[in-house]
Amino acid sequence: MSTPRFATFQGCRNFRLLIVLATLSGKPIRVEKIRSDDLNPGLRDHEVSFLRLMEAMTNGSSIEISYTGTTVIYRPGIITGGSYTHQCPPGKPVGYYVEPMLYLAPFSKKKFSVIFRGVTASHQDAGLEAIKWGLMPIMEKFGVRECALHTLKRGSPPLGGGEVHLVVDSLIAQPITMHALESPQISSIRGVAYSTRVSPSMVNRMIDGARKVLKNVGCEVDITADVWRGDNSGKSPGWGITLVAESKKGWRYFSEGIGDAGDVPEDIGALIAYELLEEISKSAVVGRSQLALAIVFMVIGKEDIGRLRITKSQIDEKFIWLLRYIKQIFGTEVFLKPVDDADSDDLIATIKGVGFTNTNKKIA
């Protein structure tokens, strides 16, 4: 038994992804120079909290954080899952913590049932509907059928007070090999506009704003109002909207946003609607924010070749970083080739799975 060699990474970029990939591959990693030239160097509260969560959801993993917090050594253990309640610090919403859990939950020893308490919405991170309607359908495509995110309480920033329950019941051996070569047709646009501790008229105004933009799209548009009152509506007033375009085969594109004090609800509604259109135009089979999940699930698939159509504009810096990190940890490369269709400049991402299997699960 030799000393484990670390895959070393610099900076706090894709921190959660790194930890998740390391956990899936079982390889120890070392992240250096985390905000080393920042005024406030080292790990932030939310990252430490995330590491705590990882420690709770795995068994035998060891996390070493240097004195300054700028270096982290993570030796992954075994994904165990189970029931847990996580208090999220107010800096980041629950989506920040739920999102990486989606990568791990299907491959754990026990079923995942985690309650997250904290803020439920923000400008940057995944909202509840984005996870529920954006990411979980992608997981379903890879064979993770029984997963759900229950909103028990909504908590708008800054004070939060929300509570969500992530339940992933299907423990699969490995994701299904994906073959998605055609950009799906969007059959309907759905959405939800919510508000906590503000007048329900805000919700309706947002819906109006979005509807105005999507009026001429031609397919069914259905946006529901979701007004939260009383104890379940958290501690702060807030409102937001999530729009989801869905295809018949279960692919989804989404955009979401929340309103700040002083924003005009109609504008937010319209903006999100425009963003949805933009997202549709920029994505082939999966949206940009779903791409990482899809690619990672393809990488850890069977030793077969999976294919996913992506657009040219989906190859951005995030994507490149993702692929580089995947290569560094899994040693797998993604092969991109143009589709044999003269009209579109889309690409097919061809990935051979690494032959990962969920070894954590107990037999019979």
Place this chain on the structure above:
Amino acid sequence: MDQSNKEHRKKSEKATAKKKLHTQGHNAKAFAVAAPGKMARNMLRSSDVNERKLHVPMVDRTPEDDPPPVIVAVVGPPGTGKTTLIKSLVRRMTKSSLTEINGPITVVSGKRRRLTFIECPADDLNSMIDVAKVADLVLLMMDGNFGFEMETMEFLNLAQHHGMPRVLGVATHLDLFKSQSTLRASKKRLKHRFWTEVYQGAKLFYLSGVINGRYPDREILNLSRFISVMKFRPLKWRNEHPYLMADRITDITHPELLETQGKQIDRKVALYGYLHGTALTSVAGARVHLAGIGDYSISHVEKLPDPCPTPYFQQKQEEYERERMKEEGVAGTGAPRRRKRLDDKQKLIYAPMSDVGGVLMDKDAVFIDVGTKNGEGASFVPGEEKGEGEKLVTSLQSAEKSIGESFNGVGLQLFSNGQELHAADEVADDLSDEENEASNGKNVGRKSLRKPRIYGKSVQEDDAEIDGLASDDEGDNDAFDDDEDHQRRLVEIDFNSGKGESIEPQTDSEFELSDHEEDVWSRSTASKLQGTKNRRRKWDIGKLIYMDNVSPSTCIKRWRGVEDDDENDENADDEEEDFFSKKDGAITNKSEADDDLEKFKPHFETFKNLMSKWSNFDSIKSRLVGTSRPTSTNKETEGGDGDEEVYGDFEDLEEEEGQESAGDDVDEDSKQDSDDNDSEKSFADFEEEEKLDLTVEQEREQNAAKKENMRLQFEMEEGENFKEDDPNNEFDTWYELQKAKMAKQLEINAAELESMTPEQRQKIEGFRAGSYVRVVFDGLPMEFVENFDPKYPVIMGGLLPTELKFGIVKARIRRHRWHKKILKTNDPLVLSLGWRRFQTLPIYTTSDSRTRNRMLKYTPEHSYCSASFYGPLCSPNTTFCGVQVVANSDTTGNFRISATGIVEEIDATVEIVKKLKLVGYPYKIFRNTAFIKDMFSSAMEVARFEGAQIKTVSGIRGEIKRALSKPEGHFRATFEDKILLSDTIILRSWYPVHIKKFYNPVTSLLLQNKSEWKGLRLTGQIRAAMNLETPTNPDSAYKKVERVERHFNGLKIPSSIQKTLPFKSQIHQMKPQKKKTYMAKRAVVLGGEEKKSRSFMQKVFTISNAKDEKKKAKKQDERKERLKKLAKLEEIKIEKDKERKKKYFSENGRKRQHADAGGDSGSHKRR
């Protein structure tokens, strides 16, 4: 003469019967079941047989077109004729005879099949285990005259737990039977015994005698035919791991290192062999396990030309070459001949470690055959040379260290560029030497035997070239790269391989042109634009992404062609610096946020931009179902659009259905206008019109292309075919469906990989099974090389990520029923799990109705139990077996496989407990309370167990309440009933057991004597060796139980209770007798002697009673006195107590006063 004959039956009945058959106008017999019971039974049986044939569908990852050779292991006890069998088979297949068998022998056995024979050393359990893991077919040799031996049984059991390869029994020594009948009987006995071991009807061959050192030709012919048509099922473990059986190994450590640092340094070793199983990753540093050596990282892998190609492969190569010749305009050599039988030329044999005729060249060494073909009168024997040439060779052989070697090195260094000459440090030396060796081998290799089999450019060269290019920008595995580069250059110089294309400029920068076609394309365009210096490159995103020295933003800019070209040509280092220098600025922060997945929301433009962009939806019209699209004008102008529509025609029926059902929102007008991809009935005619423009050929071409496209699409696009839930899919059974799915996926894999360039393919796929590779390891222990014996197989097995981790493996285990002893917890056991063989200390457990894992001291006799041990993790469902000793010297005649099992779960920790019973005795008993002693030794221990359940032996339950203050460790406990003083109190508790983290790989191949590996000894063995007695606890000894007869008083029920009892529970007593009995009626009168004695006795008693009374009275008085005294003392004591209390409280009171006075503010705060 009364003779009663049977009555004559009339003929007419039969006629009526026949008539009855035709009752309904047709023959009833023809349309009815004659014997329904039999028929049902037949059907049952046939379906039973069919079901039994089915196995869980498994993907077979062996490549179809060029599979690796089948590994045929010849196994058996010593003296059963293993070597003779291999010799006979090799002779039969290749017409060449071997004198000695060392290591694997690969022969071509058919057009598309090769066999690798391996002889398993008879007396080495380690080799048997390794062979059982890799063999595809086992020829199990047994001495027919003797019967089954222990080795045979052991091997069968080993094989069974590593995925059971195909087994063919071969019984030899049958010529030793004198009489035919005993031969027949023993054959039958053997066969049936073999069947019970393998399966009913397993094939057992009989080889009668040895003629000319070989088995009879006819029998061998039959056997070889049987082998060559055999089919193999994929085995799970081998289908998930790459593995390789080393054909030969070479120590390529730099000789100078050996000279300067001595022989004790770690060696650089190259293993050669065919890859089996899945593809071996091409990423450097992959971890593998070398059975019998340990876990190591591959330093690099390289594909070599196949030394033993199949005729099929050769034919394909020839065809390829012919085509190339045609392209080049050289006259062809004629049409290929179709052969039914193998040519003698094609009957190749490759056995580098054995003595096969001919000279063999490889990268690292040259093999010269020193024996003649018939195996007698070997040449090159020192002192018996047969000519000048032989003398030369033998003199070379005798030289310890040839000058030529160093000479060679210098010469080649001259060949390479000057820089390398100057590089004098060790590493460079090492490298250059390797290059030398490499190029040396290469140089000669071209002129060698192998040359005719290589078309134009060998696979190896090709790969090398590619590798060289790809790894330029990585720059971390210099050794490898340099090596490659040199090879390539040499190839160019020496052979001018005539590929027609020049080499890419040897840049160390990152600008590569994408793949071949694009390369050519760009060059042609470049030549067009020769005049302008500023030429535009097309970047391959696939390569750009993985260039670590190019920042992603630059990647994208370059790929999209946004940036200026001169910046493109900039040196990579500059850019890198640029990138880093920017870092502290505010701009970086922004960009960092942009490319960080921590930020979930993708980048969007501003509201205004979006608004202006999305004033109409034209650009995404095609993505929306049922929207109008600007039609006629657009369509007519665009030619390509028509194609798309044709596509649409084929598109998807399912979509259409769904749309029809759901297309409610779509207004009719837009529907009519749309010429969306989806096929709408109304447009059918329109498209027809368009199609008319195309000629029939074009149309056909298009359709063919589309069909091909469809063929490679999977279920989602395919439509109905693969719908599992759909009862109308074209597959009858689930099994067929799964099979079809797998076949489809394999087809897709093949097609996708085919479409890649070899370089990309290597990167994506790795080294395929069936390729002949050279795997180099840095830092193998010197003992491996020094003690290498080709007779013992060297196996390299790839490891999956989980298998690199260490932890606790929980397995279901059973002592093998033939093993003589049960196994003891924490006794070392050598497990063969996965590729590894290692010694570990298992703890045997059982689950107490799933509430806890309880440790067992010993395995149960005949049933499964759980075992937890520390070791490398392995995916659940992997079977393994365990042996206690592997060393031959420790082996008794007994069956050595002591346990078999299967991995159930892996984890980082495990909770195992053992039972601990604490015993105490009551010493004071109140009603339900008792004081217990002897259970604990301190109050703290008691405190730890407060509230714990306890129990008396008689079954009265209770609870620990509180520790008593006085005798340390005594406590008060309550019970559900009054306990007896004679009761024993038991506290049942669970004590955690920790697993010892002991992992000791069996490094048998490092030993001089391979079969003498000794690890940790069993406890019993150590005791025996050191002459120690087994420590015994006298408490645990079995003694004769002596029990005092206990007397219990009768049950007395108070009359008050008795009255209230219900009738049923009342105690029934007989009434006192009223009548006097006969005896009672009669008075007995005393008299005489008796009366006297009685009166005497009475007097005596009276006196004694009086005395007693007196005594009693006196005692009473004394007691009274004493009580008085005691009362006095008590009074004094109380007095004293009072005083003490007074004193105490007065002091205490003062203290409190002080406290109050001193910190009243503090007390306030506390409140």
